[in-house]
Amino acid sequence: MGFFSRNKASAKTEQPAVSKAPSVTPEPPEETPLQKKRISTILDDVQYDDFENDDYEDDLAPEDRDSDESELEEYEEHKHRFLERNMAQSVSQLSTLMGLCGLSNTSTVESLTALANEELARTYSLLSLDLKIRRLSPTMHRGDPLLYKSVIDDDQIHLIEGITKKLNHVLDMHDPNLQQKYLAGNKTLLDRYGRISKVIGRGSYGVIKVIVSGENETEYTKKNGIYAVKELLKRPATDLKHKEARETFIERVTSEFIVSCTLNNKHLVRTLDLMITVPSGKGGKSSCFEDEIKISQVMECTPGGDLFTYCKKIIETKQYFTIDELDCIIKQVAKGLWYMHNHGVAHCDLKLENILIIFDRHNKQSTPDGLRTRMNVKISDFGKANVFRTKWDTKEQLYTSGPLGSEPYMAPEEFLGSKNGFSLMKKDCWALGIITLVLFNMRRSLFHRSGGHSCLLQFLDSESGELDSKSYNSVYLWHSTGHRVMRLRKYKDPVFEEYTKHCMKADYEASSREWTVHTKGTFAPIETIFDLNDSQIDPKFMDLYEQDADFEEGEHAIRKFFVYKLLDVNPSTRVTVDDLLKGDWLGTVESCGS
Known part of the structure; x- marks a missing residue:
């Protein structure tokens, strides 16, 4: 005390x-x-x-971890005012990041949610047996050398190179059928996390989607609760800037993912997965085919x-x-x-x-x-x-x-x-x-x-x-x-x-x-x-x-x-x-x- x-x-x-x-x-x-x-x-x-008395969990896989709410024990000295938040507010930080605005039109929300769920079976994890997240130690002890290990090590370089290679390979195919066949061995968003509960934001770079435990939940979401799915698209061209090049886009997405998924502390939001949505192929090949690819991060959602x-x-x-x-x-x-x-x-x-x-x-x-x-x-x-x-x-x-x-x-x-x-x-x-x-x-x-x-x-x-x-x-x-x-x-x-x-x-x-x-x-x-x-x-x-x-x-x-x-x-x-x-x-x- x-x-x-x-x-x-x-x-x-x-x-x-x-x-x-x-x-x-x-x-x-x-x-x-x-x-x-x-x-x-x-x-x-x-x-x-x-x-020395911080009760940090071992470096477990996300599916083996208890939620943060269960970690919070009774504390008699002081408490904070509890204020309910609606779902749109619960991931407002993502709206701030991506310049999104809330969707007030109910029909728009419903149609985008329906579209997001239609994409679930075409949204594949870029992680696999040979590309795994290697989280840092959660230790907070000043005397532990693991506390000072850099976030960029050999494991992260391997993950960066693997994801970059896989993304370029998928983008070079220009055929949705070949892309889905190539990614077929990876888990889909539907398989791992379940169906989208609601799309709560939209902007020039994509949408924010929320998966809530109880909505066609998988074993994964039964244990871990609510997730936010942040969609990342290329930055569009403006009067001052050219459209974001593929290399720059991949580097930006990969860099953010590697940092946020490797850090492992209860005071940092946890990133769990990086996923790619391939086009349906119904519209045939397009001259801007590459722009139809969507990349998403799956993160824990904070209801407060x-x-x-x-x-x-x-x-x-x-x-x-x-x-x-x-x-x-x-x-x-x-x-x-x-x-x-x-x-x-x-x-x-x-x-x-x-x-x-x-x-x-x-x-x-x-x-x-x-x-x-x-x-x-x-x-x-x-x-x-x-x-x-x-x-x-x-x-x-x-x-x-x-x-x-x-x-x-x-x-x-x-x-x-x-x-x-x-x-x-x-x-x-x-x-x-x-x-x-x-x-x-x-x-x-x-x-x-x-x-x-x-x-x-x-x-x-x-x-x-x-x-x-x-x-x-x-x-x-x-x-x-x-x-x-x-x-x-x-x-x-x-x-x-x-x-x-x-x-x-x-x-x-x-x-x-x-x-x-x-x-x-x-x-x-x-x-x-x-x-x-x-x-x-x-x-x-x-x-x-x-x-x-x-x-x-x-x-x-x-x-x-x-x-x-x-x-x-x-x-x-x-x-x-x-x-x-x-x-x-x-x-x-x-x-x-x-």
């Missing part, structure tokens, strides 16, 4: 120990700048999480939806986030990212929409503010993921191709155009900092919204006592870290410009958990992120708010320190996910996913 959960009572009287400096609280004094003030945040008599939709629903219904809940979510995301980084993979598009939720539906608890239960979160969408360290690399390979991902989550170094490249691991750490800042800012905005339902936050001027003329978005504080071409100011977004001038500047020594603060942070939206006025609290949430009020100011200071350090404008001094998880904040948090 962590300091921020189990030891709240003792937190009121115990202060973090200090080394190499007089005893001080973690919050720096008011003077600015501070000249190399060394502040230790080591907490006495606290068990830090080294993941994505974190963006979950947070949006919390705001719309004027609900409440506790600090414990947010600490839990952030730690689970950090653990999934830490596992990826240790295996040489950067996600490169980490954001709320790409974090998915599974609720423990078997242990829901009724509370005055609704049903609550445990929550397991998973990172999804590996379409932009990059391997920065293969088996044959001795260190991280830097990325040189410019900005990558979604702009509000991009790190400032991505816009510099350096020929030397930048670290994708540190890019992910910045994105995790944005997620952390957004979640804590969103929690605060719920109270501001209870008064005026405003999308903006304003703060009192320290001298006049009047509202400052500056205002900030109540969720995303800035929308870009990009530089301006005409430099009347350095950055495009004025709020980010302000942040760079007022952020805390400090060095963090992970081994001793000491901070050397050079300049105290004075960026108001972060400095006041945990400051709430009792008058802003809805009376029905007062009990939950009082639980949060048990946290000492020093504990919130540690959170703010790490937010600043994740959002360090200098990537070389930005904190790593490993240091974050070993530190006095997340290192002591008990999460649902543990």
